[in-house]
Amino acid sequence: MTENDRKNDLPIIQWYPGHMKKARELVEENLKLVDVVVELLDARIPAASSNPMLREIIGDKPRVVALNKRDLADENMTRRWLEHFRAKKIPAVALDSVSGKGMKELLTLIEREAKYRTERLVSKGVAARKARVMILGIPNVGKSSLINRLAGAAKAKTADKPGVTRAKQWIRIGADVDLLDTPGILWPKFEDPRVGLKLAFTGAVNDEIYDLESVAHLLLATLRRDHQERLQERFKFKEALPETTEGLMDAIGRKRGCLLKGGRIDFEKVQHILLAEFRMGKFGKISLDVPPTEAAEEVDDG
Numbered sequence: 001m002t003e004n005d006r007k008n009d010l011p012i013i014q015w016y017p018g019h020m021k022k023a024r025e026l027v028e029e030n031l032k033l034v035d036v037v038v039e040l041l042d043a044r045i046p047a048a049s050s051n052p053m054l055r056e057i058i059g060d061k062p063r064v065v066a067l068n069k070r071d072l073a074d075e076n077m078t079r080r081w082l083e084h085f086r087a088k089k090i091p092a093v094a095l096d097s098v099s100g101k102g103m104k105e106l107l108t109l110i111e112r113e114a115k116y117r118t119e120r121l122v123s124k125g126v127a128a129r130k131a132r133v134m135i136l137g138i139p140n141v142g143k144s145s146l147i148n149r150l151a152g153a154a155k156a157k158t159a160d161k162p163g164v165t166r167a168k169q170w171i172r173i174g175a176d177v178d179l180l181d182t183p184g185i186l187w188p189k190f191e192d193p194r195v196g197l198k199l200a201f202t203g204a205v206n207d208e209i210y211d212l213e214s215v216a217h218l219l220l221a222t223l224r225r226d227h228q229e230r231l232q233e234r235f236k237f238k239e240a241l242p243e244t245t246e247g248l249m250d251a252i253g254r255k256r257g258c259l260l261k262g263g264r265i266d267f268e269k270v271q272h273i274l275l276a277e278f279r280m281g282k283f284g285k286i287s288l289d290v291p292p293t294e295a296a297e298e299v300d301d302g
Helices: 003-008 018-033 054-058 075-087 103-123 143-151 193-202 212-226 228-234 245-255 267-279 294-301
Strands: 036-042 063-068 092-094 131-136 169-173 177-181
Touching: 018 054, 018 131, 036 054, 036 103, 063 075, 063 103, 075 092, 092 103, 103 131, 103 143, 103 177, 131 143, 143 169, 143 177, 193 212, 193 267, 212 228, 212 245, 212 267, 245 267
Parallel strands: 036 063, 036 131, 063 092, 131 177
Antiparallel strands: 169 177
């Protein structure tokens, strides 16, 4: 497959295992138990990691948007996304669930958004209780790591593979908030293939469901187009980068010693290296989604 073929024929990425359907049903079933919904997004891809089913599921329930993995995203772009959500009257915060940055602000927003409901219950004679929160997000966006950070202990099962969390569980957070954890949910169809591609880049979908070669080449083409200096620095290119993505893939393989017998390049190994290092932030802080313009929003709103 040539570079032009890949640009014109984005890989089709679909993933909707049976547990995803059950997860949606679980969310709908337990939504009435909570006061606030926290939608956890990947700060690198806030649009692509936002589940379009959530709006219809949560209805008018108060919502807080949390942009996780802020340490991997472009800081200026994250700031623009926060401004975008706040302009739409949606409370938003940027987080790093590994270091704990943004945790206090998130809890403050949760308590503020839950206050109306909890105070109304008390006014009706119901005993005062903690704010109840549901955290929702697509797989591998960092929900379990966030919950563990908030709880101060490894109470939610974590892994580096999407879809690990399976069943609901209540987790107490200090004196004021109870969190209801649920499995991550993903929609059954990506209307825009570029959305699926970004989810593949960041590891939100299982690596086994797409063509590794095509996705790795498209990631490399994206980095070459938008972050050429990052590639040169990461792979220690002193000269100009090769003109084609195929040539660049070959050069990276030689730089990293990904060689087979006869001096041939082990391209599969190079592809794994590219995806793994991008996901770990080895190319620096990179965002792939840009906030929609006001004009685009007006058209979208119809």
